[in-house]
Amino acid sequence: MKLVIYGNSDFAELMYYYFTNDSKYEVVGFCVDKDFIKSDKFLDRPLVPFEEIEKIFPPNEYKMFVAVGYKNMRLRAKLYKKTVDKKYEHINYISSKSIIDESNIIGKNNAILHGVVLEPFAKIGDNNIINTNVTICHHAKIMNDCFIAAKSLVGGFTTIKNNCFIGFSSTILQKLIIEDETLVAAGSIVNKNSSKFDFLAGIPAKVVSNHKENGIEIKG
Ligand SMILES: CC(C)(COP(=O)(O)OP(=O)(O)OC[C@H]1O[C@@H](n2cnc3c(N)ncnc32)[C@H](O)[C@@H]1OP(=O)(O)O)[C@@H](O)C(=O)NCCC(=O)NCCS
Incomplete structure (x- = not known):
């Protein structure tokens, strides 16, 4: 094809x-x-x-x-x-070295790289990049246009809404709502719901600033 x-x-x-x-x-x-x-x-x-x-x-x-x-x-x-x-049909790349369960629902134009684990009932929307060795726990939901960097973990029943960036090795605890355009700095542990446009960093993660005007821009 x-x-x-x-x-x-x-x-x-x-x-x-x-x-x-x-x-x-x-x-x-x-x-x-x-x-x-x-x-x-x-x-x-x-x-x-x-x-x-x-x-x-x-x-x-x-x-x-x-x-x-x-x-x-x-x-x-x-x-x-x-x-x-333009009416193209978008396909997913799902690594043969990822672990996907038959109960997972996966949309279009997703990159699911090596070592990703999708636990049962996890759902992935469209146009997400789920990087190497990310774990998405059971019943968690990643909506659309998100980037989840290598070695991150999203807890069970947590929802990551649209256009979020989760930095390397971050942990998002279970049963949280991470609102649209949340940026989580590398190595953070998020233990509370976020608000739209939050930049969160640290352990536990605290709000550093807000990027409502320009959205998430990552330099370097
Ligand atoms: C979030 C990130 C983009 C911030 O970069 P930045 O806009 O240049 O922001 P700064 O480095 O100026 O940091 C702003 C503040 O947040 C703090 N901060 C940034 N990253 C942090 C982190 N990982 N943990 C704790 N605090 C952090 C800084 O110390 C600084 O605090 P201060 O204002 O009190 O000094 C960057 O830290 C990061 O995590 N990048 C993601 C890397 C990654 O996962 N890449 C994936 C590639 S595949």
């Missing part, structure tokens, strides 16, 4: 590697917005303008995966939506 990846960043390279080595999909090309094209190839595959994508890779013949990283979380959500509007 033929697949087009939206993106030409490090994360797109990583997803190209995973799809090529650990899926039934063949990556036939990449696309980004015209203004971001500096060469007509990326990783030896055609790199085409998103504005003309339907002519080159029509949605009835090619599947799509949007591979946009975490640096600007609102942009991740916006770019995914643009490809949904």
